[in-house]
Amino acid sequence: MPALLAAAExxxxxxxxGGLAAAMTRSHLDDGRCVGWYGPPTPGWRVAVDAERAGAPVPAALARRFGRADFWARWTRAECFCKLADVPVAAWWRRHGLGVPPETPAVWRTLRLADLVVTVAFAPLPHPPRG
Incomplete structure (x- = not known):
């Protein structure tokens, strides 16, 4: 997984x-663009991507709650974790804020791609119970 994340770009x-219909997963931006993931299949792992415009203003209410420092990087990571865990963002915020839970099995990379902040994250699929 580290090699795949290192080559995320x-x-x-x-x-x-419409141009990203074949992406494994995608993130929709407020300006009509999307960011799609076209990496190779990753058996045993789920993948999520989230992107935001790097220059977008941080909404005042979110800035008061979470601070402005490195906001979009923290936001896109939290959004990816929500997608991977299938948890609503408001529930995630109550439990973890925009931080990374210490027990997370996910691996991720946050990067700049042109004018965007993008996080790609992978989490292992749950193992079915043996019996």
């Missing part, structure tokens, strides 16, 4: 929503 595409 090669597996991300930015386009309109």
């Amino acid at each position: 090669r597996h991300l595409r930015v386009d309109g929503a």
